[in-house]
Amino acid sequence: MASIKEIAALAKVSQGTASLVLNGKGDQFRISAPTQERIFAAARELDYRPNISAKRLRSSGETVAPIIALFWTMDPRSQLIGRYLNGIQKAIHRLDREYEILIQPYVGSQLQAEKSLVTGTRFNGAIIALPTEEDERYLEQADIKVPLVLYQRSSDKYCSVNVDNYLSGQKVANLFAKRGHRKVGLLVPDISSTAIRLRMSGFVDTCRERGLLLKEEYIQYGSFSELGGYQTASAIFSRADRPSALFCISDQMAVGALYALHEMNLSVPEQVEVVGHDDDAVSEFSIPPLSTVHLPVEEMAHACVNMVVDLMSHKIAAPVSRLFESTLITRKSCEGE
């Protein structure tokens, strides 16, 4: 990467002059037009980009606030980011000190490509949201010294903020049992995620215990999207032998499922009861309104921020974790008792 030194050399001026001109102060300092043009030409030729770190270091009249990075996977779940970000924002606002927040998108299962995590050269602390199982494995074996908090994951090695996912699955299965269902279905996002696996096993295990029939054909994996829900629900309910209740481990999928059922003239909740997961904004206004497992996203975001701040200021050292509990929200698609 070309530095300002090289620009100066090429334009046959001193570094200082080059800096002035490149920062638009040429006229102010009355640098002659030809000189300015030579400098700009050199910059264009060498494709000059100022080094932000150097700029910032030097111009450090402005005190630089500590930086918290939020690693977020660039996958279909990107929908969820809005809600979580709002929580983060509010939590930071409440702190006594200023922080900069920087969102670092990364490709799921490619966390190891993010060198900044090990070099610690971009931020003072980080929150890693929704890592895939592969990413978790990478983290467990890696030696990361930057203060780190995992969101929606648990770990022995790092701090974490999580929700009892297994319990969430159990709650839904118990609800189905109480409602007198015998045959139940399950839609699972085809995403590598411990959280989703736990919700699934909580549900599956409890179904077994309570004698609910969860045939293999009643479990379908689809993309984390309305379309995924539509396709998988269609697959399950197009058979003659169908379940009377359906758990979708994502509200987005549940919305697609509701549509599929509507299309097949199966009425919800009369013929099929449906429960989603997450409590997205839309679920209160779907037709019918969707029963769902509410994730305390804002509270968890808050906890993440506090934890990473404490970690940065060495107030906590050993990995701690906070476990939240989700709540079942019953709406028309599957009323409570």
Added chain:
Amino acid sequence: MASIKEIAALAKVSQGTASLVLNGKGDQFRISAPTQERIFAAARELDYRPNISAKRLRSSGETVAPIIALFWTMDPRSQLIGRYLNGIQKAIHRLDREYEILIQPYVGSQLQAEKSLVTGTRFNGAIIALPTEEDERYLEQADIKVPLVLYQRSSDKYCSVNVDNYLSGQKVANLFAKRGHRKVGLLVPDISSTAIRLRMSGFVDTCRERGLLLKEEYIQYGSFSELGGYQTASAIFSRADRPSALFCISDQMAVGALYALHEMNLSVPEQVEVVGHDDDAVSEFSIPPLSTVHLPVEEMAHACVNMVVDLMSHKIAAPVSRLFESTLITRKSCEGE
């Protein structure tokens, strides 16, 4: 902010030693335990946070890629970020050079609080998404030298990527006219945004031209959310004298409106036809599926990235703008001709 120098002084060691220890290399360099403890204690006492810029500058074996910042408002529209981010990500991936992307959340109408825009000390170029009208005014009068692209806004002073919002409104009004409606309603997000105002005037003007009746009571302002759509639609349709078609300038609001209509036993599209705006993922799976104005978000994201990159490399100087056209997608809530 305490620097490593002060830590070293307080712990009575040299700066070098302090650096070693604070970076976890104490054991590796066999710094004695008491010394290490003294250093850590000093750091804790002075609440030391390493200066990231300095770290990065120094450890610059890793070449630092130019940084593109994406300014995004922290308001209810945060839902939209997922789709746009995906577009950005893909566009960057296609470039020959590496870039870092950094998302900078900011509070709507508070863009002037973001000093980094004028100091240019955090990124090499920036995209500003969805500024409010107040933010636009600030930008017009400010003297910002960092390469800048406005997304979903137009400007004479800066580069911009936009869609013909006025035309979008016209298209919907024309559709309603063709469908033979006489009385029409309008739901508007109560957000300060030029884009939304233009969509609105395109719709209102064309309604007038084509002789559609858009009474004052048929225009409602609500929050950019399902709830907002629900409330405003309820307000319009609870009267005896109601419109037969409804344009919601946001799919999220449209979803709430669909629910309100369902609740009032007004069938869509038989009694009321509904058209949304944005083409969110959900609109294909609402009940009934929602006709909507498709925003070419991915293409626009792509254009933003290319533009800011060209700006950074001085390939373009004068402000240029690209205008996209939206397309009307007709689904069951309001079929085409």
Added chain:
DNA sequence: GTGAAAGCGCTAACAG
């Protein structure tokens, strides 16, 4: 009008 030089906070190589 332009150049020279100092120094932002930090790390790493080298001494001792």
Added chain:
DNA sequence: CTGTTAGCGCTTTCAC
């Protein structure tokens, strides 16, 4: 085991 030193790339003050 710990201290000293030389910059990383940039801006800015002060000379000339």
